[in-house]
Amino acid sequence: MSENGIHTDFRDNMTYGEYLNLDKLLTSQERLSGHHDEMLFIVIHQVSELWMKLILHELDAAIESIEEDELPEAFKMLARVSRVQTQIIQAWDVLSTLTPAEYMEFRDSLGRASGFQSYQNRLIEFALGYKQAHIVKIYEKDPELAQKLETAYRAPGIYDVAIRALARAGFPINPELLMRDFSITYKGDSTVADAWLEVYRNVDKYWNLYQLAEKLVDIEDSHQQWRFRHMKTVERIIGFKTGTGGSSGVKYLKSVLDHQFFPELWEVRTKL
Ligand code: HEM
Numbered sequence: 001m002s003e004n005g006i007h008t009d010f011r012d013n014m015t016y017g018e019y020l021n022l023d024k025l026l027t028s029q030e031r032l033s034g035h036h037d038e039m040l041f042i043v044i045h046q047v048s049e050l051w052m053k054l055i056l057h058e059l060d061a062a063i064e065s066i067e068e069d070e071l072p073e074a075f076k077m078l079a080r081v082s083r084v085q086t087q088i089i090q091a092w093d094v095l096s097t098l099t100p101a102e103y104m105e106f107r108d109s110l111g112r113a114s115g116f117q118s119y120q121n122r123l124i125e126f127a128l129g130y131k132q133a134h135i136v137k138i139y140e141k142d143p144e145l146a147q148k149l150e151t152a153y154r155a156p157g158i159y160d161v162a163i164r165a166l167a168r169a170g171f172p173i174n175p176e177l178l179m180r181d182f183s184i185t186y187k188g189d190s191t192v193a194d195a196w197l198e199v200y201r202n203v204d205k206y207w208n209l210y211q212l213a214e215k216l217v218d219i220e221d222s223h224q225q226w227r228f229r230h231m232k233t234v235e236r237i238i239g240f241k242t243g244t245g246g247s248s249g250v251k252y253l254k255s256v257l258d259h260q261f262f263p264e265l266w267e268v269r270t271k272l
């Protein structure tokens with residue numbers, strides 16, 4: 001039996017729909033309000049979650065490859081992450097065709113559900129090193145999910161493994177960073193700043209580390225663009241109303257934009 005329940009003996013007769021599980025996928029758009037525009041709202045979220053699934057798959061594998069000093073493999077995966085990010089950034093253009101009046105027709109039927117509860121978004125932010133203790137608590141009613149989040153919360157993020165790669169390449173990195181408590185969001189360190197400066201000043205000597213740094217900058221840049229477009233799209237649709245998830249809404253979404261994931265990679269630009 002394969003993962004999706006299709007008996008391998010019958011694989012020869014397998015159809016397109018069976019392989020892609022389309023019966024499940026295409027019967028999962030239930031408009032609670034019955035309103036025409038709720039279809040757009042559901043589809044945009046489902047498409048975004050599917051792309052997030054691929055982002056996580058690639059990021060997790062890239063983290064492993066960096067740990068094993070297999071940087072070219074990691075570059076391939078990180079380049080793919082960037083392309084997917086372009087897709088989910090573009091998706092905001094589709095959602096901005098939803099007017100405030102149209103959204104208000106079905107907003108009540110969403111209850112207290114909110115993108116705040118998107119665990120894949122949390123896993124991505126954990127992989128990018130942004131760890132907030134209160135996040136894991138959101139999922140405590142679902143032990144399996146809570147466990148998955150807890151594991152990702154304690155694991156090194158992509159920047160932590162990049163810093164370890166710098167140390168293996170011979171840079172004098174503060175040893176406390178290498179085996180630190182990874183559940184704490186990285187705050188920046190002068191030994192890391194010095195190491196990246198050296199890499200950027202000697203590109204030919206440290207070509208792979210330089211490439212890695214630029215791939216990480218691409219990913220942070222796109223992640224911030226995604227967050228910014230979300231915030232602006234939300235502003236044009238609900239203004240400054242409070243969120244269904246209980247936050248202040250746009251004010252909250254603006255505040256999270258301040259976080260920098262890979263601080264020294266931005267700092268180094270001023271020093272060059
Ligand atoms: C009409 C469209 C949308 C509106 C009005 C909206 C509104 C909001 C608001 C107000 C929040 C803050 C939490 C809260 O109090 O609810 C939020 C969070 C969030 N939304 Fe949306 N959103 C929309 C579409 C989307 C889409 C398409 C996605 C894609 C998956 C998404 C993903 C998220 C995520 C991941 C968060 C958590 C952000 C964080 O905590 O950093 N949202 N949204």
Ligand SMILES: N[C@@H](CC(=O)c1ccccc1NC=O)C(=O)O
Nearest residue numbers: 110113114115116242243244245
């Ligand atoms: N937080 C949104 C509701 C919302 O957007 C939402 C609701 C259910 C499932 C996903 C959602 N998307 C992103 O937050 C609001 O306050 O209108």
